[in-house]
Amino acid sequence: MAVDTARPASRTRPSGPRRVPAARRPSGSRPSPTRSTSLAGRMGRAWRAYLFLSPGLIVFSLFTVFALLFGFYLTFHEWNLISQDKPFVGLQNYMDLAEDESFLKSIVNTFYFTGASVPITMAIGFCLALLLNQAIKFKGLFRTLFFLPQVTPFVVVAIIWKWLYNGDYGLFNFYLLKTQLIREPLLWLSDQNLAMPAVILMSVWSGVGFSMVIYLAGLQGIPHELQEAAKVDGAGSWQRLWNVTIPQLAPTTLFLLVMGIIGSLQVFTQIFVMTKGGPVERTSTMVYYIYEAAFKFYEMGYATTLAFVLFAITLVFTWIQLRLYRKADL
Amino acid sequence: MSATVEVLQPQELDRRSELRPEGAGDRKRRWIRYALIYLILIPGAILFVGPFAWLVSASFQRTGDIFSWPPQWIPQDPTVEGYAEFAQTGALRWFANSAFVATSVTVLQLLLNSMCAFAFAKLKFPGREPLFLLVLATMMVPPQITMIPNYLILQRIPLFGGNDLFGNGGHGMLDSYAGLILPGAVSAFGIFLLRQFMMTIPDELLDAARVDGASEFRVYRQIMLPLCRPVLAATAIFTFMAAWEDFLWPLIILSDPGKFTAPLGLAMFVMKNQTEWGMLLAGSVIATLPMVIVFMIFQRQFVQGVAMSGIKG
Numbered sequence: 001m002a003v004d005t006a007r008p009a010s011r012t013r014p015s016g017p018r019r020v021p022a023a024r025r026p027s028g029s030r031p032s033p034t035r036s037t038s039l040a041g042r043m044g045r046a047w048r049a050y051l052f053l054s055p056g057l058i059v060f061s062l063f064t065v066f067a068l069l070f071g072f073y074l075t076f077h078e079w080n081l082i083s084q085d086k087p088f089v090g091l092q093n094y095m096d097l098a099e100d101e102s103f104l105k106s107i108v109n110t111f112y113f114t115g116a117s118v119p120i121t122m123a124i125g126f127c128l129a130l131l132l133n134q135a136i137k138f139k140g141l142f143r144t145l146f147f148l149p150q151v152t153p154f155v156v157v158a159i160i161w162k163w164l165y166n167g168d169y170g171l172f173n174f175y176l177l178k179t180q181l182i183r184e185p186l187l188w189l190s191d192q193n194l195a196m197p198a199v200i201l202m203s204v205w206s207g208v209g210f211s212m213v214i215y216l217a218g219l220q221g222i223p224h225e226l227q228e229a230a231k232v233d234g235a236g237s238w239q240r241l242w243n244v245t246i247p248q249l250a251p252t253t254l255f256l257l258v259m260g261i262i263g264s265l266q267v268f269t270q271i272f273v274m275t276k277g278g279p280v281e282r283t284s285t286m287v288y289y290i291y292e293a294a295f296k297f298y299e300m301g302y303a304t305t306l307a308f309v310l311f312a313i314t315l316v317f318t319w320i321q322l323r324l325y326r327k328a329d330l
Numbered sequence: 331m332s333a334t335v336e337v338l339q340p341q342e343l344d345r346r347s348e349l350r351p352e353g354a355g356d357r358k359r360r361w362i363r364y365a366l367i368y369l370i371l372i373p374g375a376i377l378f379v380g381p382f383a384w385l386v387s388a389s390f391q392r393t394g395d396i397f398s399w400p401p402q403w404i405p406q407d408p409t410v411e412g413y414a415e416f417a418q419t420g421a422l423r424w425f426a427n428s429a430f431v432a433t434s435v436t437v438l439q440l441l442l443n444s445m446c447a448f449a450f451a452k453l454k455f456p457g458r459e460p461l462f463l464l465v466l467a468t469m470m471v472p473p474q475i476t477m478i479p480n481y482l483i484l485q486r487i488p489l490f491g492g493n494d495l496f497g498n499g500g501h502g503m504l505d506s507y508a509g510l511i512l513p514g515a516v517s518a519f520g521i522f523l524l525r526q527f528m529m530t531i532p533d534e535l536l537d538a539a540r541v542d543g544a545s546e547f548r549v550y551r552q553i554m555l556p557l558c559r560p561v562l563a564a565t566a567i568f569t570f571m572a573a574w575e576d577f578l579w580p581l582i583i584l585s586d587p588g589k590f591t592a593p594l595g596l597a598m599f600v601m602k603n604q605t606e607w608g609m610l611l612a613g614s615v616i617a618t619l620p621m622v623i624v625f626m627i628f629q630r631q632f633v634q635g636v637a638m639s640g641i642k643g
Contacts, residue, residue, distance in 0.1 A: 046453075046454070046455035046456060048453065048546045049453035049454070049455035049458075050449075050455065052445045052448055052453065052546075052550070053445070053446055053461070055441075055442050055516075056445060056446040056516040056521070057446065057461075059442065059512060059513075059516045060465070060468075060518070062483065063476065063480055063483070063512070064468050064471070064476060064518070065464070066479075066483070067475075067479040067480050067483060068468070068471065068475065068476060068479070070479040070482070070483065071475055071476065071478065071479040074478070128371075128374070131367050131370060131371055132371075134364075134367060136364060136367055136368070136371075142371055142375055143633075144629070145375045145378050145379055146374070146375070146378055147625075148378060148382060149378065151571065151621045151622055151625040152382075152618050152621060152622070153574065153575045153592065153593050153596075153617050153618060153621060154575055154577065155577055155593035155596050155597050155617070156385075156596065156614040156617050156618050158597075159596065159600060159611075160382075160614065161381070162600070163607070164381060164384075168397075169396075169397045169398075169401070171380075171401055174399065174400060174401060178400075205377075205378070208378075213633055217633075265472075266472055266474060268577070269577045269578070269593075272577075272597065273597050273600060287578075290474060290478075291578070291582075294478050294481075295582060300478050300481075300482065303478055304475070304478045307472075307474050307475045307477075307478065310472060310474060310475070311471065311472055311475050314472055315470065318470060
């Protein structure tokens with residue numbers, strides 16, 4: 001009952017604890033219970049805090065904190081899932097990976113994927129956001145349509161695209177042949193030079209909606225007065241785009257870049273469904289290689305070492321981007 | 331001139347300054363501009379909807395027709411054969427599994443994240459800062475790092491899946507729903523997001539209830555949670571969709587097809603039955619529908635949530 005009186009935020013907020021009727025105050029205690037400094041009071045409060053924390057922290061400490069430490073321990077062992085003894089091998093795993101050409105290739109592939117898909121996705125998302133930020137009809141409908149791939153399970157997207165790319169009856173080949181853009185059907189996913197671009201195209205298609213929504217939110221956050229001031233000063237729409245809109249969206253761009261790069265470095269599902277890393281390792285990415293090392297060859301120690309390399313690369317990228325963030329004072 | 335400009339409202343000014351140079355010519359230019367915008371948007375939209383339209387259409391075709399050349403956009407001989415066959419394989423269970431796992435993960439995360447966030451935001455206790463820093467620090471850790479250790483940890487959970495007290499003998503939580511759900515039951519990012527929101531709620535509001543004799547749990551449940559509803563709704567949608575489409579983790583720990591989630595089941599289906607496209611496409615439609623429905627219902631919260639995580643994350 002009493003709690004309900006405190007509910008409406010607008011009523012209580014301005015005056016704070018002072019508005020609590022004096023009669024309701026427990027006699028002898030201070031007006032604000034959070035400021036009680038007695039040891040017993042503090043311990044009582046702390047005890048409750050730990051109760052609130054414990055369920056989450058138990059899960060967190062086992063599956064995140066302990067898992068990390070255990071993972072680090074694994075990197076110094078030859079930990080084969082099947083064999084009984086798991087000998088300590090020092091830095092052997094780390095030395096092995098430097099000479100593992102398949103792994104180095106997978107790093108190159110992952111960078112290729114990231115370097116192409118992230119900027120293209122962001123650029124298209126930005127253009128769509130600009131167009132949809134105009135006063136046009138069916139804005140909501142277009143936004144929903146472009147966002148649709150984002151709400152589709154990624155495995156389904158991969159299945160659809162695997163079909164579209166099919167060499168014998170895929171829609172791509174059909175329309176490209178029909179419009180005479182190509183003469184021979186292309187083997188998208190089994191051609192050494194086409195496979196990675198095909199995976200990138202599919203990933204761009206599925207990721208554009210996210211960039212668009214984030215950019216739309218960013219565009220709506222730009223103060224109207226800025227655009228107006230530029231307009232009054234005689235800036236044309238291109239000038240306004242370059243000198244007002246794009247600089248104002250820098251935080252949004254940086255956010256998309258960080259999220260995009262972190263996500264792309266972990267690319268896996270489309271590889272697993274569409275190419276299995278082939279042809280001849282051309283689409284084998286880091287996470288795909290880690291997956292194979294761990295669950296095809298059961299080399300848990302070595303695979304975890306590779307995962308730590310992925311983590312290190314992620315950290316380096318994030319660190320660079322955050323430094324840019326600070327430097328630009330956003 | 332500047333004096334008149336300042337008096338005008340922004341929207342009014344917008345219209346005025348666009349119309350000012352010349353009347354009819356400017357209107358024409360605007361027409362051309364809109365035509366150009368639609369000229370980009372409409373083909374773009376077709377490229378985005380086309381694959382879905384084809385998916386739905388093909389799922390109602392006989393397997394032979396799916397391969398027809400030229401492709402049929404409108405099924406000439408519509409059939410629900412694919413759906414019926416798909417249902418007969420017992421694959422519908424995958425969707426029940428997915429629904430169960432995604433719901434459990436979402437409910438657990440809402441509960442555990444908000445409880446942790448409440449403690450971090452509004453309660454004082456020794457060790458608060460270092461603990462929160464630890465949570466923050468792990469936000470950056472990619473799930474691929476913990477996935478292998480967690481696989482080994484699940485395998486050794488005591489008294490589970492045939493394991494003895496010391497975690498030996500059985501397969502532990504591998505190949506179980508618990509193994510799918512528990513590692514995802516709490517999220518550092520979720521705690522962080524909720525904690526940031528809770529910090530903005532004035533202490534006085536909670537103190538008023540405390541003075542009235544409400545227990546800390548009641549403060550959390552009857553004041554904090556209702557106030558956090560918008561953030562909780564946004565995170566719930568995201569968590570649910572992420573859990574629904576999680577692929578790598580189920581792929582690693584599950585081997586019993588009866589426990590497969592929808593994405594895993596479909597991916598395995600692609601690998602095993604390369605020829606059964608009718609069933610596969612029907613299954614893909616079924617897997618997509620719940621997501622699209624959730625999105626349509628919660629579109630506003632969803633877009634807000636995207637924007638929120640975009641700005642605050």
